[in-house]
Amino acid sequence: MMEYQSTRNPELHATAAQAVLQGLAPDGGLYTMPSLAQVKLDWQAVLQLDTLSMAREILAALLPSYDKEEMDKLVHAAYAGKFETPDLTPTVPVGEDAVLELFRGPTSAFKDVALSMLPRLMTAAREKCGVEDEILILTATSGDTGKAAMAGFQDVSGTKIIVFYPYGGVSAVQQRQMDSQLGRNVCVCAVRGNFDDAQTGVKEIFAAVERQKLLERKGVRLSSANSINIGRLAPQIIYYWYAWATLCRAGKINPTEPVNFSVPTGNFGDILAGYFAKCMGLPVGKLLCASNANNVLTEFLTTGRYDRRRPFYKTSSPSMDILVSSNLERLLYLASGGDAKMVAEKMQELDGQGWYQIGDTLLKKIQKVFLCGCCDDTMTSETIKTVWERDKYLLDPHTAVAWAVAEQHKAVLCGQTVVLSTASPYKFAPAVLAALGQKVPEDAFAAMAELQTLTGVPVPTPLAELQTLPVLHHDCIEVSEMADYVRRKMEG
Numbered sequence: 001m002m003e004y005q006s007t008r009n010p011e012l013h014a015t016a017a018q019a020v021l022q023g024l025a026p027d028g029g030l031y032t033m034p035s036l037a038q039v040k041l042d043w044q045a046v047l048q049l050d051t052l053s054m055a056r057e058i059l060a061a062l063l064p065s066y067d068k069e070e071m072d073k074l075v076h077a078a079y080a081g082k083f084e085t086p087d088l089t090p091t092v093p094v095g096e097d098a099v100l101e102l103f104r105g106p107t108s109a110f111k112d113v114a115l116s117m118l119p120r121l122m123t124a125a126r127e128k129c130g131v132e133d134e135i136l137i138l139t140a141t142s143g144d145t146g147k148a149a150m151a152g153f154q155d156v157s158g159t160k161i162i163v164f165y166p167y168g169g170v171s172a173v174q175q176r177q178m179d180s181q182l183g184r185n186v187c188v189c190a191v192r193g194n195f196d197d198a199q200t201g202v203k204e205i206f207a208a209v210e211r212q213k214l215l216e217r218k219g220v221r222l223s224s225a226n227s228i229n230i231g232r233l234a235p236q237i238i239y240y241w242y243a244w245a246t247l248c249r250a251g252k253i254n255p256t257e258p259v260n261f262s263v264p265t266g267n268f269g270d271i272l273a274g275y276f277a278k279c280m281g282l283p284v285g286k287l288l289c290a291s292n293a294n295n296v297l298t299e300f301l302t303t304g305r306y307d308r309r310r311p312f313y314k315t316s317s318p319s320m321d322i323l324v325s326s327n328l329e330r331l332l333y334l335a336s337g338g339d340a341k342m343v344a345e346k347m348q349e350l351d352g353q354g355w356y357q358i359g360d361t362l363l364k365k366i367q368k369v370f371l372c373g374c375c376d377d378t379m380t381s382e383t384i385k386t387v388w389e390r391d392k393y394l395l396d397p398h399t400a401v402a403w404a405v406a407e408q409h410k411a412v413l414c415g416q417t418v419v420l421s422t423a424s425p426y427k428f429a430p431a432v433l434a435a436l437g438q439k440v441p442e443d444a445f446a447a448m449a450e451l452q453t454l455t456g457v458p459v460p461t462p463l464a465e466l467q468t469l470p471v472l473h474h475d476c477i478e479v480s481e482m483a484d485y486v487r488r489k490m491e492g
Contacts, residue, residue, distance in 0.1 A: 004031040004230065007333040008344035017065035017125035020118075020231035021135065023224035024206045028347070031230050032330050033062075034338050036279035043281055047245050047255060051087045052079060054245070055238045061280075062234045063121070065128060074124060078116040082106060084460075089113065089239040091246040094393045097406065097417045098252070100243045100261075103396075107177060108424035108460045110270065111148035114227070114235040119152045119159070121231040122223065126158060131221065137161035138205060138486065139225040140198035142266060143170040143319040144423060146188060147177035149225035154183035161225065162489060163188040164198040167476055170318055172444035173427045173463060180469035187489055190476040194312050195266075196324045199226075201482040208483065218490060227269030228326050236273035241282055243418050253416050258285030260417040262406035264398040265289045265297055266320035268327035270420065275331060275369065285415055288371045290405035292317045295374035297325055302372060304363035306346075307355035316377045316431040317397040319423070324350075332358065335366050371412075373405035380404065381435035388436060394457050396425040396432065426451065426459050 004019040006012035008029035014022065019031035033039065039061045046054055052075050060071040079088055084104040091100050105112025126135060135158060139149050146163040153161045165178060167190040178188045191198045206222055227233045240261065247253045261284065263271040271289055278284035291298045293313040300306040308323045315321055333343050349356040375383070383400040387393055395403060399421040406417050425432045429447040430440045438454060441447050445467040452459050477485055 003033075005034055005338075006030070006340070007032050007329050008340055008347065010034070010338070010340050015065050016063040016230070017128045020063070020121050020125045020229065021129060021131065021221070021223055023222070023226075023229040024203070027344075028203065028207055029340075029344070030228050030326070030330050032333055036276060036334065040281040041241075043255060043283070046241060047248060049245075051089075051238075051242055052076060054241055055079070055235070058238050058241060058280075059117075059234055062237070063231070066121070066124065070124065074117070074120045078120050082116060083112070087242065087246075089242060091243045091418065093252075094387070094419075095391050097419060098243075098247065099393065099399070099419050099421045100239060101421050102239060103421060103424040103460075105148075106462060107144070107147045107151055108427055108463055109144035109148055110236075110420070110422040111144045113239060114232045115145070115148040115152040115225060117235040118149075118225060118229065118231050119156045123156060123158070125231075133219045133221045135159045135223050136220050136486075136490065137223055137225050138202050139163050140195060140202045141165045141170075141178075142195040142322060143174040144427075145226060147174065147181065150178065150181040150183060150186045150188065153225070154181070154186055156185070160185045160489075161187070162486060164191050164202065164482060166190070166194045166198055167192050169194055169314065169321060171428050171431075173429070173448075173466065174318075176466045176469070176471070179471045179473045180466065181472065188473045188475075189485060191479055191482065192476065193479045195322050196308070196312070197479045198482075199324065199326065201479050202226075205483050205486060220490060226326070227267060227272075233269055233273060233276075233327070236270060237277045237280070240274050240277035240284070244282055247416060247418075256283060257415055258283045259415060260285040260288065260406075260413050262288035262290055262402040262417060262419045264317065264320055264402040264420065264422055265291060266294075266322035266325065268297065268325040268331070270422070272327045272330055275334075278369065279334070284369075286371050286409075286413060287369055288373065288402070288405050288409060288417075290402040291372070291374040292320045292380070292401050293374065293376050294321055294323055296323050297328070298372045298374045300328070301367065301370050304358045304360065305355065306350065306357075308350065309354040315397075316380055316428065317401050319398055320401065331366065332362070336362055371409050373408045375401045375404040381431075383407075384432055384435035385437065388455070394425045394432065394455055396421065396423045396428050397435075398422045400435075424460050424463065425457070426463050
């Protein structure tokens, strides 16, 4: 059975079930398989499958702790009847290209695909590993992960979840989604800082040996619902395969023709899933890493230098307002052939001096697959307006960033390009309404109503109902208080 390894130490092994339960490796590394060559899929066979069957095959191959029969049950429990469409993530034509709609789930964001599945993977892993301790999920969110994770873990036996989000760093709709979340085992707290501050705080709690020991004495184990957890990342691979299959079945491409994917990118998890898909045999041409004004990834993919020491910008695409992209660590590991020593050194440099530089050989290898570009708020608004007026398709700001970057590279791209749409435009209605040249009401829900009246695009039911839901979570703390906050919640 394939084992996972820490990206920083090949001696730290875990089964797939153990990796799902732990989330983060003991040395702070991310669990990754040493090579994806051993999990290649037969694309001809995959092409014949429906969405749920495809999900079963992909996840069973990546997470061999679960056999196909068990995985089939978990997949159906996670997805059947839970999304707006039977195919979960439809690919729709827009102009000359296509949009992969990842917002048809219960929280109207792409995180639903992964976070509908993760609680079930974790519950099964808990049983497989003979763990009786309660699992405490600690998660930082830049907006969408928080709601999707809490919804996924709501009242799941043997688990508690605490979500931290940056105060003032998410949209009003995203905040209401989190603040109104039901569940005896859920807790959400604002942090006075940005997403990187919240994410660093969570990682520090994981890394604190004293804290870990304390939790073990209380019968609690830590895990994560961020894409640092392989159980969260693996399900995201599904929709790359399904988008390709959809295009094949529609006659848009032949099965051997590479497809390009443009991905709005912050923490590098969603686009990394595309890289995993490519390594598993999917005919992927280029992966376009699309950034907003926080363009640390654009610089890295251009120069090989990753430098988080730069101004932090609050943008109209807040889920991408990130300067420390955790999943990039997995790319360095895989692209370097599993050079854990190099990865550990670079992560230490990032923590210590705030930057690192990779060698030209590794950079050129990465650049063979990845293109990059960035887009400021002005260009984001222009893109939303242009695509609506020309194609009558409504983009959210994150999707608009990916669309704009795809346009930047149009002259060099060969074949079909798919733009990943990561959220409903109604989660960011004020920004979208402003982009269309309309006066924006102060209230985000009034903006929703006006946007629907203007465009005729229906508001997803879960978002339409938010306005009437009571606020249940009010906590707001300093970054330095996060560890004590977790302790209080566990003791309470």
